[in-house]
Amino acid sequence: MSKLVRFGVSLDEELLKKFDRLVAAKNYTCRSEAFRDLMRQELVQRQWQEGKEIAGAITLIYDHHKRELVNTLMDIQHDFGDMIVSSQHIHLDHDNCLEIIAVKGSPKKARQLADSLKAVKGVKHGTLSMSTTGKDI
Numbered sequence: 001m002s003k004l005v006r007f008g009v010s011l012d013e014e015l016l017k018k019f020d021r022l023v024a025a026k027n028y029t030c031r032s033e034a035f036r037d038l039m040r041q042e043l044v045q046r047q048w049q050e051g052k053e054i055a056g057a058i059t060l061i062y063d064h065h066k067r068e069l070v071n072t073l074m075d076i077q078h079d080f081g082d083m084i085v086s087s088q089h090i091h092l093d094h095d096n097c098l099e100i101i102a103v104k105g106s107p108k109k110a111r112q113l114a115d116s117l118k119a120v121k122g123v124k125h126g127t128l129s130m131s132t133t134g135k136d137i
């Protein structure tokens with residue numbers, strides 16, 4: 001672990017009050033932890049923008065009764081097999097399924113995969129959680 005450094009920040013009092021309300025609302029134990037999270041969020045965003053190796057999760061909600069839907073989703077996933085780390089299928093109820101697909105690799109390909117899956121007819125909802133491998137942040 002690297003050395004801990006303290007530094008001062010000058011900012012508008014009103015902005016600090018707003019930030020402190022946010023810190024309390026999000027149950028942070030201190031400003032520093034909230035500030036560290038914000039910084040890391042920006043760094044992760046930058047990794048995605050700069051095409052660094054990233055990690056993330058795609059979630060899909062769909063009705064498995066829709067014809068060809070499951071096959072199409074599977075075909076797409078096989079095309080991106082090199083970046084899918086694992087996937088989990090949960091039967092939410094009689095009709096609806098939740099699929100969680102963990103990915104690692106190129107941000108461009110992760111977006112392509114998420115977009116392709118979300119665009120399949122019958123997918124009710126899809127998200128891409130843009131995270132990090134944890135390196136360099």
Ligand code: NI
Pocket residue numbers: 064089090091092096097098
């Ligand atoms: Ni299912």
